[in-house]
Amino acid sequence: MKVFYSSPWVPVEWIEAHGFEPRGVWCAKDFGRSALPLSAGVCAFSEAVLRFAETHQDLAVVFTTTCDQMRRGFDAFAAAHGGRAFLFNLPATWQSGAARRMFQSEIERLGRFLQAHGGRAPLVADLAQVVERRSQARKHLLELAPRCPARPYAEAVARFHWDGSIGVPAPPPPPPAPGSIPVAVVGGPLTASQRGLLDLIEAAGARVVLNATETGERSLLPPFALNDSLPESERRAPARQEGTDSLAVQRAERVLGAPDARFMAPLHASTSVATADDPLGFLARNYLENIVDVFQRPNTRLYSWLGERLTARGARGIVLWVHTGCDLWRAEAQTLREIFRLPVLLLEADEASGGSAREAGRIQAFVETLQ
């Protein structure tokens, strides 16, 4: 069974360890492709998630609480299809013990939801394996980020959020187009149907040196290994880094041999609190401590993350990608200008934008001003 999730901050390793295939909903081929009957102020992304969930009745969907629109999109969905929807409460704060405990309890609750839908009780070994494989994939993608052209990079990240794999070999560093202006794209989710935005930017004479949308580089947690949380005597050898597809995993299983009994212990929420061998707690901490998003309060982590990369990659302008009705991103436009002292172009995403003449014109003008 496929489990679709609406935010990259949902711990996909946990879903996979239950025997499901986690899929970033925005990566689906038919996501957000059709015109949506939007009422005033409704976010096209949240509406697309809702419509997608409604039309695919054989799958489970994990919504998150990151914004009003998604919370209430879940409300609208749950009224008719509550049984196969899960609302993951992502805390906006991260500094307190209460936020950490809440995040972990949500992971535990997600586990109960998955098991109620036929998932298996995950084993530590399964989880460690998935974490290792996904971490390696993320690591590879993060290394690619500074040198991969924008479009294939966005597709590679999407592939990762679709099936955990990378899907593209590391390309040789492309020669920058002569005179192209380095810019960053920052903001909410950039869906498959909206990736034309990246082409528009490059066609206008710029190159995207940072994709900090919710579905770009920013969505990739730094690598971590679950084995690090275990006592040394109980650690397993890391999975091979050569591949991330299912075949590679099978190879890795063979290399590692059969897991010992210690790793066959099922993960129960009640037995995994704050001990040295607390894989669930470790997973929770690694997520919570590395989420970089606009909904966090304060969202200083987002600015630190952006600042580091904007400087390192020499970005000279920011394209701010905002979905209609998204107050959280829209409110950042001025702060981005003030803090980074860079020109900011606010582009508003409607139902299936990413290539309109109006957008093209605005981008061209923006890039011209940066020359």
Add this chain to the structure above:
Amino acid sequence: MKATPRKLSLGEWDERYAQLRSAGLKEAAYGGPLCRHVVKESDLRLQHLRFDNSPAALRLWNFLLTENERLHQARAGGEKIVGVMKDLGTVPVMAYALSGVRAFYLDGAWWTPCLMECSDRLLQQAEALGIDASFCPVRAMLSAFLNGEHFPRPDLLICSAGAVCDDLSAIAQRLEKMGFPIVWWEMPRRRQPDSDEAPCALPGNLVAPQIQVDCVREELQRVGQSLSALAGRPLDERTLADGIRKANEIRRRLHALRVAAYSAPGAPLPALEMLIAEMLAIHFCSDREETIAVLGELLAEAEKRIRQKQFITGADAVRIFWVNPVADLRAMNLLEDWGGRVCGSDYMFTHALDLIPEDLPPLEALARIALADPMVGSTAERASRIVAECRQFGAEAVVVSRIPGASHCAREGEIIREIVQKSLGLPTIELEIPPVCDAMLPTLGSRLQALVETARARRQS
């Protein structure tokens, strides 16, 4: 001096005020003729409103319209000022438990553009700060905070985060980025407990998993530490319990007023004054003791009118349940002009109307009440309470008032209307009301009229 209940224009209130004064009217320190607020504070909207003619209403309006002035006086007197955002009703209970501390909601500045008919230019100033008209009118708080022309700049800022309105959260974040630190505390999105989780009963006939209550309690403890540090004295259990008892005194009076006004055959007080009275619950209009007195007087007036069968609206006025506060106060007058009356309300803070449990440790009680916020749970749960109150007060129609730009309004109205229609079969309507609705009066009027006519027609069928 006796007078039949009716609504007066500002000019008519001047005459009435002179008569009351000559008849020996005693007023609080902030008393005076209403017209002075137009002159002194540029509260131009008052010229287009109509007010209840009782001395109790006069006191209510003067209390409301002098809030900023009273806050400045408190600051000058050495008191500490806390600016609270979003939780609407909980943190002020904690702050007022500490002597020498006053708390007010910055959110309340959303009515300033209405009261000043946008002559304050707060909305334009907010736009210049990057918060444009795609945000709800609460954006006025950003510019009001920065220009310092309204409320005093608080000594401490506290804002709930998580399951809160995006508009306010984003604007508060902007404020912090401009150099004003905020104590953020987590408010999880309330949910039903799973079968294997310990449930916890909340005020308002709600339930949540105990684990969520624990989270909020811990966060409120952190908030309490900040308040203690500001006040220079501990916010211990005894102090907090006393604060809860005082808050409950206000909530009991408000409850009695709502039940009296909304269940009476006619409206003993106008919808506008009832809206203002309910708003007192969230931060006591910056004076807890005075709020008790103001509500006491309003309650006495309402009870007297009910006894005497004297009402502001006719007995045939259509009983309407109103959802969400209006950005333009004039809308409440309009409803009555078109033959309606408010007989129930959900102005987004029903949890501030419920009693805080007094038989629990204070922080546990406050956590439960905070988590009972209608805006942090599902829209379906909010709608359930609306349905229950519609039944209790015999509503004949429901108005869902949209707040322009508010992120929660994009979807919630449709969900609420659907549940109300399915449960009660009542006619419902959604109206968007901007801070100054004059340009929309014909549209608003015709929509309200249609609702009232539909509800009347249902009486005959």
